Amino acid sequence: MDEFELDDRKTKILNAIIRNYLKTGEPVGSRTISKYTDLNLSSATIRNEMADLEELGYIVQPHTSAGRIPSDKGYRFYVDHLMAEKDREVDEMKQFVIEHTEKVDHLLQQAARILASNTNYATMVTAPSYQGNKFKFIQLSCVDEGQILAVIVTDGNLVKNKIIPVSGPIDNETMLKLNIVLNSTLNGLTLAEINLGTIARLKEQAGIHSDIIGEVLDTLSEMMLQEDDIRVYTSGTTNFFKYPELSDTGKASELISTFEEKQQLASLVTENLLDENSTGIQVYIGNESPIQTMKDCSVVTAVYELGEGVRGTIGIVGPKRMDYEKVMDNLKVLKNSLDGILNKPKGKT
Amino acid sequence: MDEFELDDRKTKILNAIIRNYLKTGEPVGSRTISKYTDLNLSSATIRNEMADLEELGYIVQPHTSAGRIPSDKGYRFYVDHLMAEKDREVDEMKQFVIEHTEKVDHLLQQAARILASNTNYATMVTAPSYQGNKFKFIQLSCVDEGQILAVIVTDGNLVKNKIIPVSGPIDNETMLKLNIVLNSTLNGLTLAEINLGTIARLKEQAGIHSDIIGEVLDTLSEMMLQEDDIRVYTSGTTNFFKYPELSDTGKASELISTFEEKQQLASLVTENLLDENSTGIQVYIGNESPIQTMKDCSVVTAVYELGEGVRGTIGIVGPKRMDYEKVMDNLKVLKNSLDGILNKPKGKT
DNA sequence: TGTTAGCACTCAGCGTTGTGGAGTGCTAAT
DNA sequence: ATTAGCACTCCACAACGCTGAGTGCTAACA
Numbered sequence A, B: 001m002d003e004f005e006l007d008d009r010k011t012k013i014l015n016a017i018i019r020n021y022l023k024t025g026e027p028v029g030s031r032t033i034s035k036y037t038d039l040n041l042s043s044a045t046i047r048n049e050m051a052d053l054e055e056l057g058y059i060v061q062p063h064t065s066a067g068r069i070p071s072d073k074g075y076r077f078y079v080d081h082l083m084a085e086k087d088r089e090v091d092e093m094k095q096f097v098i099e100h101t102e103k104v105d106h107l108l109q110q111a112a113r114i115l116a117s118n119t120n121y122a123t124m125v126t127a128p129s130y131q132g133n134k135f136k137f138i139q140l141s142c143v144d145e146g147q148i149l150a151v152i153v154t155d156g157n158l159v160k161n162k163i164i165p166v167s168g169p170i171d172n173e174t175m176l177k178l179n180i181v182l183n184s185t186l187n188g189l190t191l192a193e194i195n196l197g198t199i200a201r202l203k204e205q206a207g208i209h210s211d212i213i214g215e216v217l218d219t220l221s222e223m224m225l226q227e228d229d230i231r232v233y234t235s236g237t238t239n240f241f242k243y244p245e246l247s248d249t250g251k252a253s254e255l256i257s258t259f260e261e262k263q264q265l266a267s268l269v270t271e272n273l274l275d276e277n278s279t280g281i282q283v284y285i286g287n288e289s290p291i292q293t294m295k296d297c298s299v300v301t302a303v304y305e306l307g308e309g310v311r312g313t314i315g316i317v318g319p320k321r322m323d324y325e326k327v328m329d330n331l332k333v334l335k336n337s338l339d340g341i342l343n344k345p346k347g348k349t
Numbered sequence C: 001t002g003t004t005a006g007c008a009c010t011c012a013g014c015g016t017t018g019t020g021g022a023g024t025g026c027t028a029a030t
Numbered sequence D: 001a002t003t004a005g006c007a008c009t010c011c012a013c014a015a016c017g018c019t020g021a022g023t024g025c026t027a028a029c030a
Helices: A008-024 A030-036 A043-058 A072-081 A092-098 A104-119 A172-186 A198-223 A237-240 A251-260 A262-275 A322-337 B007-024 B032-036 B044-054 B071-080 B091-099 B104-119 B172-185 B197-225 B235-243 B250-258 B262-275 B324-338
Strands: A122-126 A135-142 A147-154 A157-167 A232-234 A281-285 A296-305 A308-321 B122-126 B136-140 B147-154 B161-166 B231-233 B280-284 B295-305 B310-319
Touching: A008 A030, A008 A043, A008 A072, A030 A043, A072 A281, A092 A198, A092 B044, A092 B147, A104 A122, A104 A232, A104 A308, A104 A322, A122 A237, A122 A251, A122 A262, A122 B235, A135 A172, A135 B007, A135 B136, A135 B147, A147 B136, A147 B147, A147 B161, A157 A198, A157 A232, A157 B147, A157 B161, A172 A198, A172 B262, A232 A262, A237 A251, A237 B250, A251 A262, A262 A296, A262 A308, A262 B136, A296 A322, A308 A322, B007 B071, B007 B235, B032 B044, B071 B280, B104 B231, B104 B310, B104 B324, B122 B235, B122 B250, B122 B262, B136 B172, B136 B197, B161 B197, B172 B197, B231 B262, B235 B250, B250 B262, B262 B295, B262 B310, B280 B324, B295 B324
Parallel strands: none
Antiparallel strands: A122 A232, A122 A308, A135 A147, A147 A157, A281 A296, A296 A308, B122 B231, B122 B310, B136 B147, B147 B161, B280 B295, B295 B310
């Protein structure tokens, strides 16, 4: 649709402007372009074209008699049409992932850190969530007179536990029975598949201990709408200071706050997790981002899938003039490394 | 020792200087003091005394013809001798804690947040660690052919789990036996009390499945030296920008980075956890802090004890001219609220 | 002897000014 | 359609000078 309003020369000029701006961060003037590009045009000609491009909304002028910088629309055009695909920088990362498969927590924190130091932007990695995950195993045990421990394992081998207070002690036999009932009823179900019918049936079978079942199911549903519990690992938030356009007006510090309040980040990221099975990479430019604080930033996210249904997100937040190619490359590589890591045979000898 | 080199008047003047500086953050001049203090002295006299105080090392001059600001030694004298003890600001916090006892994670994050918004400094709260904690309950279960799940509960109701891969399937009976052996042998022991003898005995009883026992014990010891896994919740790191003496030279951004690398914070805090049973509040001024990044800050920490042996730390990091009274008050209150929370009867009706 | 008033000196902070460079838009020539 | 040239705009930055706050020192005073 849009791309027809740009002829070949305009496209080239726009491309040159953006590339240049991405590098320098300074408004770029007509003279610069007239030298930079292969099509040999004088600065005056460029000026005319730039005036057109500005009218079309692809670039803007911070003030009269300054060069031009890309608008959101300009950036969008760039990532959609102009950007080259590359495949480099694969090595380093791949190794890193393979080596540290033991602890998911550390793995992800590491991932965030490397990504940040690689790109010089702020990064975040959300821990896998239980999206559409099936039950594998549930176990209740008495730890104490008034307390029982519920442990829940899902298909992706994610483990969750909760201590449930009960009114009185429960004998071993009841415990065993409850376990059997729970396991046989719930096994193989996804969280979403538990409905009132299931619950009623469970409670019936549990007899006098239906209250415990209730508690257990509560824990389950807690797991479901666990938005607020999503673990988010961040790194390189101070990178915001490296970009004057962000660090100037205290925006950087707002952004850092946002990164500390991991909840918000989580929300940014969950919508991708749910909506799509698209394995693609999402780019939000400026106001396209759902988080207001980031209206002067670009956000690039990717979904990874550790194991069957166990999904998380990687994200990078930087200035609009971020190096999109590099960022997307990095994301792709990391995503590939993480994908299916749980299903792969362990690296141990 | 030191305090004898200061007569009464010098003490009063030093006190006035520091209090004033804490409020304003500006170097304080002789004239200000001559009006501020009750002892009616002219600015000239004050100047003489200030010259003395400077020679003694309690105050310094940022540059000629500027007022004086407290040195580290001055601050130290202040917190040790001059500071008034108060007991206010108890209300708000107490309530907060009582209401949200469900999830420790959230509780602590909340604690950090409130503390930060209360004090306007950066705060951190470390999650409880298993220091000297006793076993209460251990359970192995088969989740899969090649995998068993080990769940460990400690005295403080902290739950830890790990999935252990095994070579072949294990029948239910063996499982049961292993559980019994583990529980009966380990019950009531602290992590430190497991020695080679215990291990040997366990393995012997386990027979052919001693390898599993080995794995379990590995998990246990992992829990022990879990320094690197200490959870740290931070909040208000951007508060550093509120204090020019920190935000100027990019120190703030270094500090924020330090707060992102939670490991370092953990190390700052663990020494208190281990060394002392002192329930006191620690104050590090400037270079007294073990973390180099914080040489221009003061750090105040307190140890809380959620339950028997389940300890964590609360800490506040701010400029040297922080409001020590307020900070220590807040820490005390929060500490009191957290202390013994696990042992208290639940607030539910 | 301790305290005070007065004076000369220092220095950071701030607003003012002016200059240079980069960039634009427009017009006229090619 | 493209280009060269010119006048204009505006930001960035350095230089300047002023002001206010503060000191140290000396001389007078109780």
